[in-house]
Amino acid sequence: MDTHSKSFDLAFLGRVRNATILLGIFGSLFVFSFVGTQSGLGWCAGAAVSLVNFVLLQWILTRIFRPQPMLGPIVALAFLVKIPLLLVSVWLSVGVFGLPVLWFSLGFFLLFAVIILKTLGRLLVQRSGLQVSDPRNGAAFRMGTRGASGDNDSGDKGTPSPGSRLDSNGDSTKSGLGKASLKAPGLKTSLGALLLFFLLGLGWPLLPTLTAERPDSQWTTTIDLETVHGVALAQTGHDDHSHDGDDHSHDDHSGHDHDAAHGGDAHGDHGDGHGDHGAHDDHGPVKHFPHLLNYVEWVLEKVGAPTSWMAPIFKYENAFFSILVGLLLGGAAAVASSRREMIPGRLQAAVELAVETFYNFIRGILGEHTRTYLPFLGTLFFYIWGMNWLGLIPGGKSPTAYLNTTLTLAVIVFLVVQITGLIRLGPGGWLHHLAGSPKDPVGWALVPLMLPLELVGEIAKPVSLSLRLFGNIMGEDTLLALFAVLLTISVPALGAVGVPLHVPFIFLALLASSIQALVFTLLATIYISQMLPHGHEEEH
Amino acid sequence: MEMNLLGIGLPVGLGLAALGSGIGLGNAVSSAMSAMARQPEAIGKIQTNMIIGLAFIEALTIYAFVTVFILQGKL
Numbered sequence: 001m002d003t004h005s006k007s008f009d010l011a012f013l014g015r016v017r018n019a020t021i022l023l024g025i026f027g028s029l030f031v032f033s034f035v036g037t038q039s040g041l042g043w044c045a046g047a048a049v050s051l052v053n054f055v056l057l058q059w060i061l062t063r064i065f066r067p068q069p070m071l072g073p074i075v076a077l078a079f080l081v082k083i084p085l086l087l088v089s090v091w092l093s094v095g096v097f098g099l100p101v102l103w104f105s106l107g108f109f110l111l112f113a114v115i116i117l118k119t120l121g122r123l124l125v126q127r128s129g130l131q132v133s134d135p136r137n138g139a140a141f142r143m144g145t146r147g148a149s150g151d152n153d154s155g156d157k158g159t160p161s162p163g164s165r166l167d168s169n170g171d172s173t174k175s176g177l178g179k180a181s182l183k184a185p186g187l188k189t190s191l192g193a194l195l196l197f198f199l200l201g202l203g204w205p206l207l208p209t210l211t212a213e214r215p216d217s218q219w220t221t222t223i224d225l226e227t228v229h230g231v232a233l234a235q236t237g238h239d240d241h242s243h244d245g246d247d248h249s250h251d252d253h254s255g256h257d258h259d260a261a262h263g264g265d266a267h268g269d270h271g272d273g274h275g276d277h278g279a280h281d282d283h284g285p286v287k288h289f290p291h292l293l294n295y296v297e298w299v300l301e302k303v304g305a306p307t308s309w310m311a312p313i314f315k316y317e318n319a320f321f322s323i324l325v326g327l328l329l330g331g332a333a334a335v336a337s338s339r340r341e342m343i344p345g346r347l348q349a350a351v352e353l354a355v356e357t358f359y360n361f362i363r364g365i366l367g368e369h370t371r372t373y374l375p376f377l378g379t380l381f382f383y384i385w386g387m388n389w390l391g392l393i394p395g396g397k398s399p400t401a402y403l404n405t406t407l408t409l410a411v412i413v414f415l416v417v418q419i420t421g422l423i424r425l426g427p428g429g430w431l432h433h434l435a436g437s438p439k440d441p442v443g444w445a446l447v448p449l450m451l452p453l454e455l456v457g458e459i460a461k462p463v464s465l466s467l468r469l470f471g472n473i474m475g476e477d478t479l480l481a482l483f484a485v486l487l488t489i490s491v492p493a494l495g496a497v498g499v500p501l502h503v504p505f506i507f508l509a510l511l512a513s514s515i516q517a518l519v520f521t522l523l524a525t526i527y528i529s530q531m532l533p534h535g536h537e538e539e540h
Numbered sequence: 541m542e543m544n545l546l547g548i549g550l551p552v553g554l555g556l557a558a559l560g561s562g563i564g565l566g567n568a569v570s571s572a573m574s575a576m577a578r579q580p581e582a583i584g585k586i587q588t589n590m591i592i593g594l595a596f597i598e599a600l601t602i603y604a605f606v607t608v609f610i611l612q613g614k615l
Binding site for chain 1: 585592599605609
C-alpha cells in the first residue's frame, strides 16, 4: 500500500485538483479583500483557466492510462481542443477584460505550485522514511490504485469505506490506473510532475505578447486599490448618508431626496471610463468591501453593456441580498425536505441536526409551546445568521449592517409578540399584563404609573433589538474594512500587495455574527415566553 | 475645518461606554464561570442566561457606537 501511495498516479491528479480548488478559493478571498476587485477577478480567472485545463488533461490521461487504453478520435480531439481553449481563455481574460496580469499569472500558477509542493513533500517523506499518515491512505485511496497494486490489496476489497464514493478521487478511481502506472516512486514521480507541468503550461509563453499592448495593467491594479479601499477613511460631511441613502429611520435627513440622488449620481458618473467600479467611488465613503453587484457592474462596463438598468437594484441592494439569503436557505430547506429518507444524505442530515439542536435549545425556554413558535424562531435565526455571514464572503454584503433590515425584523418580532399576547392571554389578560400584572390593591393603585412604563418597555424592545444587531454587524464590517486598508493607506507602497491585517478579525466576526443571530432569536423567544401564560407566572 | 468638540466627545464617550460595559461583562462572566464550575450539570441554562445578560450589557456600548455613527456626519 505504501509503495503505491507514493507513486505518481491519477489519484495524485485528483488530490492536486482538490488542493488547488481549495487554495484558489482561499486565495481569491484574500486577493479580493486586500488587493482589489480586478486583481481578485484576475486571480479567479487564472485559477479557473488553469483548473479547466487541468481537468481536461486529467480526463485525457485517464482515457489513455486505463487497462484498455482508449486512444480514439475523441481523445485526440480533446487534446487538440485543449490548447486553443487555453489560449482563448487567456486572451479573453487578460486581453479583453484587462485583468491584471500579475494576479492572473499568480492564479494560473497556483496549480503548478501545488504540484511542485506536493511532489517535493512526497520526495521528502520518502527520503526521510517516514510513515505517511495520510487519511487518504484509507479504502478510497486503495480502490483508486487497485489496478496498479496487484494482489496486495485483495484483502481490503471487502471493506471499502462508505465515504469512498464521496471521495474526491471518484472519477479517477472508476477508470483505474492499470498497468501503465509508473510503479517506481521517486524519480518517476518528479518526471511525471514535470511532464504535467509542461503539458499544462503549453501556450503560456505567448501571454506576454498578448499583453504587451496593455501597459496599463499596473494602472488598473492601483486604481482598484484606491477605490476598493477608499473605504471609510475619507469621511466628508453629509456624503456619508448617501450610500445608505435608504437608511433614514435614524437620522434627521429623511426629508431630503437621498434616494433620488443615489440613483441619479450613482450612475451618472459611471461612464467616465475610470474602469474603477470596485466601489461606489462617487458616493463618499464606502463602509464595506465591494460586493457582487459592483462586480457585475464592472464586468458589464468592460463589455460595454448598459448599466443604467442596475440603478434600482443598487438602490435596493439590501433587499437584494436579503432575498438572496432567503432563496439560498429556502432552496436548501426545500431540497433537504423533498427527498426524505430513513438514512439521510448529507444535506438532510445537516438540516436535521440543525433543526434538532435548535429545537432542544428553544424547548428549554418555551417548553410545551415550542412547536408553535419553532418555525418562526428557526427561520429568524438562520435568516439572520446567513445575512450576518454574507458580509464575510467576498462578493457578499450583510443586509443586517443596515438599520432598515434589522428594524423590519424587530418590528415583525414585536407584532408576533403582541399578537401572541392577545391570543394566549386574551385581550383582558393582555391589558392586565401591560398594566404590570397587578394582584393586590397596591398593584392596582400603581397601574397609572406602571402602564406607561410597560408601554415604553414594549416599544423599547424592537428598538433595542434592531439597534443591537445593526450596531454589531455594522461595527464588524467597518472594522474589517478599516483594518484591511490600515497599512496600505499610511504606506501606499504596500498597496500593490495588500496587508492582511484584518484576518484575525474575520474569525472574531464569524463568532460575533453567530452570537448576535443567536441573541436576537433568544430575546425574541424570551419576549414570546413572557407573553405566554406559563412564562407570565414564572415572572413572579 | 473649525474645531468641533464632537471630535473629542464621540471617542471619549464611546470609550466610557466600553469601559462600563467591560466591567459589567467581566462581572457577569466571572459569576457565570464560578456558577458553572460549581454546578457543571447546569451549564446549559447558565450559559443561555449569561448570553442574554451579556447581550443586554453589551447593547449599551452598541448604543454609544450607533450614536457615534449618527453624529459622525457633524464632525
